[in-house]
Amino acid sequence: MPDLTPGYIIFIALLLFTAVLLFYYLYFFARLVFFKPRSQSSIQQHPVSIIVCGKNEARNFAKNIPGLIFQEYAASRQILVVNDNSTDDSKYVLQELNGKYGGLSLLNLQQNAQHIPGKKYPLSMGIRQAGHEILLLTDADCVPATEHWLQKMQEPYEQQIEIVLGYGAYHKYPGFLNKVIRYETFHSALQYLSYALAGVPYMGVGRNLSYKKSLFLNNKGFSDVNHLPGGDDDLFINKVATAKNTAVVIDPAAHTLSSPKRTWKEWKNQKTRHFSTSKYYKPKHKFLLGLYSLSHFLFYFLIIACCIWYDWRAGLGILLGKSLLQQLLFANVMKKLNEPDLRKWVLIMDLWMVCYYLFFAPMLIRKEKKSWS
Incomplete structure (x- = not known):
């Protein structure tokens, strides 16, 4: 039996956490590689x-609503826009769009809901006003990537399917921040889409999400998370999604595109709101997500420690093997999600994610702000 020196213990710990990462890569993430x-x-x-x-959102309404109107779709459809107590020209922009193109159903809210912060009240009102059973949700700052978005997102509805998860991408701009935002968005989608394919759906994104109206009403909507500013997408899906009622769509024609934040401060504020809701996930989801994040976070520290106190050849060998497998899997999924330019950034962004965990982990215990704008 080898001596239990600190270096040997570090090496065993490195092997353990590497095995955990490889499990996630091969059991979860590889499903997206082979998904058809x-x-x-x-x-x-x-x-x-x-x-x-x-x-x-007057400017975004003017820019993005036409992309919804001009979807190629022969069946009955309703485009319902909920204008939530806007003080800008949103009401008049929407009226002008409706006069020019037609086809819009407008709901102008003029009263705020007491003790229901965030987007949940206007979205609930919109869902109750919806004329069809299948709902397709997106945000005012989003535009469909193609005119086939609607067709692609409704196709999985058959038999027991009640939820369809889509991919909400961001526009590509120069600069490192844009790559950070898009990589983090990809990494999040890599998880929630592959978990859904593995029968463990836990979230969706409101930029591109579909579910049935009856599912919302039968589960009392957002009643159990009304006190939170977030959760209108991920927490609701976390509550109602099952292995049998959830499908995913990754076709690039079914993506939506949003304008990313242009400053680090804006992005930090956005991620703070989004990150804070994960502490309300079901225990099994928190365990799976937490174990992956912990393994990801500790991996590089253990690599360094192994190289210093055990054997640098063993440490570099493990790093190389893990990185090659990760590059192969991630690059394939990036191609499928129409993010091919991110493939050469995988290793750098994987290191960046360690800083990401350090920075945003405190959001799990911080009190949420009462805003969604």
Whole structure:
């Protein structure tokens, strides 16, 4: 039996956490590599209500609503825009769009809900006003990547499917911050999409999400998270999604595109709001996500410690093997999600994620702000 020296203990710990990471890569993430949507004998088109909520989003309404109007879709559809107590020109912009193109259902809210912060009240009102069973949600600052978004996102609805998870990408701009935002978005999607394929769905993103109206009403909507400013997408899906009722769509034609934050401060504020809701996930989801993050976080520290106190050849060998497998898997999924330019950034961004965990971990215990704008 080898001596239990500090270096040997570090090496064993490195092997353990590397094995955990490889498990996530091969059991969860690899599912996206091999994922192919179920072939359909005929093209189906269900009646769909598209719902967009916005507060003081006049500019985004003018820019993005036409992308919803000009979807190629022959079946019945409703485009319901909820204008949430805006003080800008949103009301008049929407009226002008409706007069020019037609096809919009407008809901102008003029009263705030007491003790219900965030987006949940206007979205709930929109869902109750929706005329169709299948709902397709996106945000005011989002635009469909193609005119086939609606068609692609409703196709999985058959048999027991009640939820469809999509990918909400960000526009590509020069600069390191843009790559950070897009990589973090990719990494988040890598997890929630692959977990869903593994039968463990735990979240969706409101930029590109679909579910049935009856699912929302039968589960009393957001009633159990009304006190939180967030959770209108991830916490609701965390509550109602199952292995049998959830499908995913990764076709680039079904993506939405959003304008990313342009400063580090804006991005930090956005991530602070998003990150704080994960502490309300179901215990099994918190365990799976926490174990992955912990293993990811400790891996590089253990590599350094192994090289110093045990054997640098063993440390570098483990780093090389893990990195090659990760590069292969991540690059393949990036191609599928139409993020091919991020492939050469995998190692750098993987290191960056260690800083990301350090920076945002305190959000798990910090009190949330009462805002969604």
